[in-house]
Amino acid sequence: MTDSPQNTRILLASRPHGEPTSDNFTIESAPIPVPGEGEVLLRTIYLSLDPYMRGRMSAAKSYAAPVEVGDVMEGGTVAEVVESNDDSLRPGDIVLAYVGWQAYGVASAKHVRKLDPAQAPVSTALGVLGMTGFTAYAGLLEIGQPQPGETVVVAAAAGPVGSAVGQIARIKGARAVGIAGGPDKVAWLEELGFDVAIDHRSPTFADDLKAAVPDGIDVYFENVGGHVWDAVLPHLNTYARVPVCGLVAHYNDTELPPGPDRSSRLMTTILTKSLTVRGFIQTEFVKAHYAAFQSDAAGWLRDGTLRHREDVVEGLENAPEAFAGLLKGKSFGKLLVQVGPDPTR
């Protein structure tokens, strides 16, 4: 028996078939890892939960390698340096890292980014000033290219990506129409200044969308797929741009939806309306656009033109349930797990 502090880690126990459940994860205690030369020992403060993690749980071929069964689940983290074997970082520094679903982790000092708690709450490095904010910024501005007066429609609009897309569209002078699930999310989008917000769970959804886009849709920022995409497609204008960012309605699919096969109708619409439908992974834009994003987003956050919301779940052990809920619309804002105390608050 030892009473020295232990690490808590969540491992992938099995690959889900359909929705992930708690059975797909194992929570275990392990010794706290020891940093080597050029490495730091990190104590996790916040763990980011993101829809892409569903892909990492699957063995299907994708743009990134899967997490192996028995390995710690991957994920972005904000952490405190506990021990440093590198001159660039000292104990007490707060960093953005990628140590996954665990209370302590070791990382190369080269692979973490020091955060300045005086600039913004450190949790924003996982959301509005981090990966999700950048995804919105790069996908909308590089692929969507909204022009003043155009209509931009975004799905999963109350999430961290969608809420930033709609607000940046407004900053660029476009009309923003947000689609979200339920009256609370719709009310928040109205508060953020979206021109129209509609509920995709309402029985009148298709009619509400039609009424919201009298001049058609110039940019549709796709986050979900499913029935939302079906409702959007007929309203796309000639030369509309469709950044395909995510398809969360399908991440738990185990087979293709029942027929008929409508791909020929889709391709005909793409052809006859000269649509640009372009998938992307945000990392492809990092080199060219991350610096501009950081400066623009920090400015918009400071002056209040870009607002955000966090949904913080307490305790690493609650991560599996929170993650399953994320894929079904249970979270409201950027979903974070508070793994340990935040010394900056």
Ligand SMILES: NC(=O)c1ccc[n+]([C@@H]2O[C@H](COP(=O)([O-])OP(=O)(O)OC[C@H]3O[C@@H](n4cnc5c(N)ncnc54)[C@H](OP(=O)(O)O)[C@@H]3O)[C@@H](O)[C@H]2O)c1
């Ligand atoms: N390409 C990239 O590099 C990249 C990077 C980051 C994120 N993404 C993608 O961007 C999308 C948004 O990510 P996020 O982090 O901002 O997630 P999020 O909005 O916090 O969570 C996903 C939301 O999708 C909505 N949803 C789930 N099932 C749905 C369905 N059947 N029909 C309609 N809406 C449904 C839910 O919102 P409601 O309650 O409003 O229905 C849920 O809250 C995801 O698809 C994600 O995979 C892509």
